[in-house]
Amino acid sequence: MAEIPLDALVPHRTGPVASVFLLTGSRTAALKVYPQPLDRRTYNAVEVEQAKLAGLRSAPSIVHVEALDELPDGRTGLRMEFCPQSLPDLVAGGxxxxxxxxxxxxxxxxxxxxxxxxxxxxxxxxxxxxxxxxxxxxxxxxxxxxxxxxxxxxxxxxxxxxxxxxxxxxxxxxxxxxxxxxxxxxxxxxxxxxxxxxxxxxxxxxxxxxxxxxxxxxxxxxxxxxxxxxxxxxxxxxxxxxxxxxxxxxxxxxxxxxxxxxxxxxxxxxxxxxxxxxIVPVATVTSAPPVRKPVTKRRRTPPKGVLIGVAAAVALVAVVPVMIRPGKGDEATTPPPAASTPTAGTPEATTSAPTPIVLKPPVDKGTSVVLAWSFPKELDEYYVFVAEQGAKSARIGYRGAATTATVQVSPGLKYCFQVQGTDGVAPYKSVPRSIRGATCVGGR
Structure with missing residues (x-):
């Protein structure tokens, strides 16, 4: 637990329980200070909660406690990233x-x-x-x-x-x-x-x-x-x-x-x-029947070979830049032969199924794209692969069991998307979909 000098704190807001101060430096952080020190039991419980939150797929949509700091007067502060506005600020104008x-x-x-x-x-x-x-x-x-x-x-x-x-x-x-x-x-x-x-x-x-x-x-x-x-x-x-x-x-x-x-x-x-x-890339989970305490189906861990086959799909979708001036970062991503052509006897070759995931036309919102897809049966996990114009490799824009995702994109760039999934036994994939006139290669 680091000790924070009082003169380094800039008052920001006072809440019903704690006060929020700003810590300036290489980056501005928020320090939520409680009126009394935390006992060891509470300190440990906070650490356990934060560790669990950090492991969630939706972790990017959570403000996490980065550190627990001690003030000279014994009070405890929770250091977090500084977010300049809250919902009341946003609705102040309507x-x-x-x-x-x-x-x-x-x-x-x-x-x-x-x-x-x-x-x-x-x-x-x-x-x-x-x-x-x-x-x-x-x-x-x-x-x-x-x-x-x-x-x-x-x-x-x-x-x-x-x-x-x-x-x-x-x-x-x-x-x-x-x-x-x-x-x-x-x-x-x-x-x-x-x-x-x-x-x-x-x-x-x-x-x-x-x-x-x-x-x-x-x-x-x-x-x-x-x-x-x-x-x-x-x-x-x-x-x-x-x-x-x-x-x-x-x-x-x-x-x-x-x-x-x-x-x-x-x-x-x-x-x-x-x-x-x-709108940010969101991590969602499967839905369940509307009962108070459902028995949640735990996802099975796919065999290692299947995971490798799914992860390799990052290289299967690529954008071919159209009317882009040549220069650094404008090269099209091309799939490595080992990833796009499984050899006989590998899990990718023996478990691939012809049934495709049906990816609907992407809904382009400017700086985000809403994707939705369907498959005849429930799959344990889906991956959305995003290929961006000029990027040297595709990225995973979503991983989870839901059949919709909102993916952040940059205005003016071309994109291709592909969804892959697994039931723990075999991998499945969609035909790539594009926006803004992009040409998708591979991944079929």
């Missing part, structure tokens, strides 16, 4: 575009779904914990129960975003996370919480309304009925009546890829476009 809310819902539900599957509860999903990085990417901060149990907060301060059972008896759970996410997205969509404080109303008055009154329905702005209905289910008073984070994720995935004949949801009809700068 509600977010509908498309932004759907993408934000997909990202945050992806994080919660995977965390819940790993046995982690957030315990405090509030607008202040939904942050925006300098790049425009959203991320969920303040994850975990260890510090909430050590330094409890005044629940009435965020009563409008707190599940009724938490206000009654302090029960922090996966179902409470879903409720809070619904309330946060309600704010993003409408510009106000489901239970905004009325003129002259005390905090206790808001608590009573959260406990007793149904949340108002979302209407206007051509909000899809599927989105409005999903938020109301997430805000159900009884925990058992709420969908799980996995189910919420699946609903947002469907909203992202739905067409005009599916519940009248068509993002091309929205008057406001997605704020593509806020």
């Amino acid at each position: 509600p977010l575009p509908i498309g932004d809310v759907v993408v934000l819902g997909q990202i945050l539900s992806s994080v919660l779904a995977e965390a819940h599957d790993a046995g982690l509860v957030h315990g405090g999903v509030t607008p202040a914990n939904v942050l925006e990085r300098p790049s425009g990417q959203p991320a969920l901060a303040d994850f975990g129960l260890a510090l909430r149990l050590r330094c409890p907060r005044d629940l009435t301060a965020d009563a409008a975003y707190t599940a009724p059972e938490v206000l009654r008896d302090g029960e922090l759970s996966e179902q409470a996370d879903v409720y809070s996410l619904g309330a946060v997205l309600y704010l993003a969509l409408t510009g106000q919480s489901p239970f905004p404080a009325r003129t002259g109303e005390s905090a206790d008055g808001v608590v009573l309304r959260v406990l007793r009154e149904p949340p108002p329905e979302v209407s206007g702005r051509d909000v899809p009925s599927a989105l409005a209905g999903l938020l109301l289910r997430m805000l159900a008073k009884e925990p058992d009546a709420r969908p799980e984070a996995l189910t919420v994720l699946r609903e947002f995935e469907r909203l992202l890829t739905a067409g005009p004949d599916e519940d009248d949801v068509d993002f091309d009809d929205f008057s406001e476009e997605l704020a593509a700068a806020r």
Whole structure:
């Protein structure tokens, strides 16, 4: 634990439990300082939680604790990356575009779904914990129960975003996370919480309304009925009546890829476009039946030969630059012979199946691309390979079990995409798809 001098701290924000300071230097970091030292048990619990979070596929959408620092007066600070804006800052000028809310819902539900599957509860999903990085990417901060149990907060301060059972008896759970996410997205969509404080109303008055009154329905702005209905289910008073984070994720995935004949949801009809700068590559998990405590199917680890065969597909998709001036970085990526031509007797040659993954036409949003695909049976894991114009090698843009992903791209460049997957026995792949006139070679 490093010791931080007090004169190095620049006050930034004061919260209900801790104060946030800025540490300047080669990079600006945030230091969340608690009013008392952490005991060894809490310190260890925080480290365990952060290690689990770092291992999630959705880790890029989480603000992680980089270090625990000690102040000269004995207080403990959690060092994290500095994110300049939170959701309240973003909605200060009005509600977010509908498309932004759907993408934000997909990202945050992806994080919660995977965390819940790993046995982690957030315990405090509030607008202040939904942050925006300098790049425009959203991320969920303040994850975990260890510090909430050590330094409890005044629940009435965020009563409008707190599940009724938490206000009654302090029960922090996966179902409470879903409720809070619904309330946060309600704010993003409408510009106000489901239970905004009325003129002259005390905090206790808001608590009573959260406990007793149904949340108002979302209407206007051509909000899809599927989105409005999903938020109301997430805000159900009884925990058992709420969908799980996995189910919420699946609903947002469907909203992202739905067409005009599916519940009248068509993002091309929205008057406001997605704020593509806020879309990041997201890691999602499989959906599960909407029951309170499902038996989650654990993914099998594919045989080593299959993993090698899938990973080798990075070289199978390449962009041939069109009308690009020759120069460093403009060369087309070409597949190495060993990767594209399996020899007889190797796992790639003996287990390849002719059934293709069906990759739908990519939806180009400018600085992001929404991809969706299908396959006749459930696969353990999918890989999305992204070949960028001028890049010397393709990259993995997504890895997980969902059948949709949002991948970050650069405006003006050409791209090819290919999806590969495995059921733990054999690899499968799609025909490459391109955007912006790119020519895809290999990977068939």
